[in-house]
Amino acid sequence: MTLKIYGIAASRAARPLWVAHELGLTYEHVPTPYAGGATRTPEFLQLNPNGHIPVVDDHGVIVWESMACALYLAQRYTAADGSGLAGQSAEVLRWTFWAVTECEKDALSVLMHTQAMPPDRRRPELAQEAASRLQGPLRILDLHLQRPYLAGERFTVADVCVASVLSWIKPMPDLLGDKPRLAAWLKGCLERPAQQQVRALSRKV
Ligand SMILES: N[C@@H](CCC(=O)N[C@@H](CS)C(=O)NCC(=O)O)C(=O)O
Structure with missing residues (x-):
């Protein structure tokens, strides 16, 4: 039996995959797509109803729920050299829940209505409205980032969770224009080798 991660990399599965690659875990990737009915088979619904x-x-x-999957792996495993991503739990929990509740819906709206949906279905005004709602939370994060990473001096799973969500606002770079700390932190996270490996995976499957 091995550790298995279900879900194509071009989806929220990127979150646990990112953690697995940061830690160098041996795992089996089952690239279940979200379209085409593969998540509605009896076998899959047995895993995640x-x-x-x-x-x-x-x-x-x-484990299901992408953030729970990422947090679980970071709690459960360390890298071969003993380093890990777990981080101080108060910071990890508050920023992860913050990303899901304060940012994810609007960040997804930005992505969908600028890039992800076919052009004829995009509604730029919805992207703009989502972007204005994001200004407040993003300013809060920019202010917090007077430290290198969300939970302090070290990259942790909190950075994985929050950067995964905020990567969706990249098609609107203006959102980050007046938030230099946030812009630099996000760029640093997304340039990490483990994140690049997951992106490469998402181009394959
Ligand atoms: N809150 C859930 C959302 C999961 C989710 O919506 N996943 C999408 C792919 S990113 C999916 O499976 N969509 C297929 C469907 O809903 O039928 C999580 O974070 O895991």
């Missing part, structure tokens, strides 16, 4: 990717199957321990 919500019918969503990602799912982590850690030797029989099943």
Whole structure:
């Protein structure tokens, strides 16, 4: 039995995949797509009754919800050299929940209505409205980033979770124009080798 991560890399499965690559974990990638019915088969619904990717199957321990998958792996595993991504839990938890509740919906709207949906279905005004709602939370994060990473001096799973969500606002670079610390932090996170490996994976499957 191996650690399995279900979900194509071009999806929220990128979150647990990013953690796995940061830690150099041995895992089996099952690139279940979210379109075409693969998340509605009886076998898949047995894993996640919500019918969503990602799912982590850690030797029989099943985890779904992408942030929970990322946090679980960071808690459960370390890299071969003993380093890890777990970080101070108060910071990790508050920033991860913050990303999901304060940013994710609007960040997704920015992505969908600028880039991800076919041009004839995009509604630029919805991207603009989402971008204005994001200004407040993004300013808060910019202010917090007077330190190198979200939880302090070291890159942790909090950075994975928050950067995964905020990578969706890249098509609107103006959102970051007046937030230099946030812009530099996000660039640094997205340039990390593990994140590049996951992006390469998303171009393959
Ligand atoms: N809150 C869930 C959302 C999962 C989700 O919506 N995943 C999408 C792909 S990114 C999916 O599986 N969509 C297929 C569907 O809903 O049928 C999480 O973070 O894991």
